[in-house]
């Protein structure tokens with residue numbers, strides 16, 4: 001008998017099929033209508049969106065909407081071409097200029113998603129004789145960039161500069177001339193912890209390694225002008241490549257990489273996830289461009305972190321076992337087992353709060369999380385409502401005493 | 402002179418001991434996932450201990466091929482011989 005290609009997914013499907021159908025299934029939610037960055041109608045019920053990545057609430061920003069509408073009318077619904085063939089409009093070039101200005105760097109390349117930016121940059125920069133050294137808790141797009149490339153891949157212990165240094169020293173001892181790319185994230189999205197970029201980058205520089213920081217969750221949120229954690233920590237000079245996304249703070253879709261490397265533009269010729277896919281639609285490009293301009297001068301990040309601290313400290317004071325501290329936009333309660341986590345999620349949904357049920361392998365250390373990501377657009381009333389429901393259901397399910 | 406595969410196997414077995422919660426007898430064909438019931442995180446910690454002991458890099462790329470203790474010993478031997 002030949003093998004059914006789907007056989008390998010049997011255990012996954014079995015697990016999935018244990019979940020209820022319909023409204024109570026955490027992985028099949030769809031929104032009937034979206035009211036604002038923080039509210040939608042789900043299952044006919046008005047629901048607070050507590051788990052989006054809409055950190056700045058940009059999705060309904062008047063100026064972004066206007067820019068997108070204008071671009072849609074003038075340039076149509078899509079480019080139907082790759083960046084290198086038919087798919088570069090003035091808007092794409094302007095967006096790259098905006099990124100250069102935003103970061104104060106020489107080069108910027110826009111990709112169709114952040115996932116593709118990581119795939120492209122990591123897989124292309126690190127060739128067969130090179131090494132990629134990644135944090136063990138890296139996002140799937142970083143792991144997939146490694147899998148797509150031909151470099152030797154080495155992991156170091158999450159946020160541990162000493163462990164990184166040991167691994168780099170070992171590589172250098174064996175291979176004194178190899179190219180090395182160290183990849184870290186500004187903020188790790190599940191528990192909201194920041195990388196100690198200074199220490200990690202200094203360990204990297206000691207061994208002549210390049211440093212790439214994925215600021216997907218930190219753009220807009222951290223740093224004087226919203227550039228991310230490297231700016232916040234004052235260590236941008238130690239970073240060779242910054243990757244980011246338009247799908248979170250920027251409120252639309254798309255990804256980018258910026259750098260001062262003099263040969264950076266070569267990527268436009270050799271980076272397959274840049275070349276072999278269609279470019280972003282003009283309306284997306286226009287709203288991303290406007291949102292970046294707004295983010296640079298905005299103080300929304302102050303409001304965002306205040307919101308997050310209010311929820312985090314409220315939950316911590318109520319006695320929850322927290323995975324987060326409130327120093328990032330993430331609030332995550334650690335739940336002991338999967339069944340309780342699913343029940344918790346279902347109860348919250350029925351009370352009109354849509355949070356993220358985060359499960360392994362997306363989470364580190366096999367954790368089950370009730371995870372919220374706050375928005376600057378959340379009102380204090382919404383946060384207090386979330387808090388009230390978290391506590392009531394926590395008591396009901398004996399997560400709280 | 403690099404140690405023999407048998408010597409490496411013995412050292413690897415010792416390094417695995419702290420992860421062998423159920424005191425399963427370690428043989429070359431003992432598997433990490435099924436016999437030792439290690440999840441991917443424990444496998445990573447264990448490999449880190451092995452890397453530190455032998456002062457070698459075990460690339461992530463070869464991880465899928467390392468299902469048994471014997472395969473790890475072979476891989477370390479190959480890396481040391483390189």
Ligand SMILES: Cc1ncc(COP(=O)(O)O)c(C=O)c1O
Nearest residue numbers: 113114115139141216245247254
């Ligand atoms: C760290 C990190 N990098 C990259 C991405 C991918 O971003 P995008 O949604 O633009 O593909 C994400 C989003 O989930 C992320 O969390």
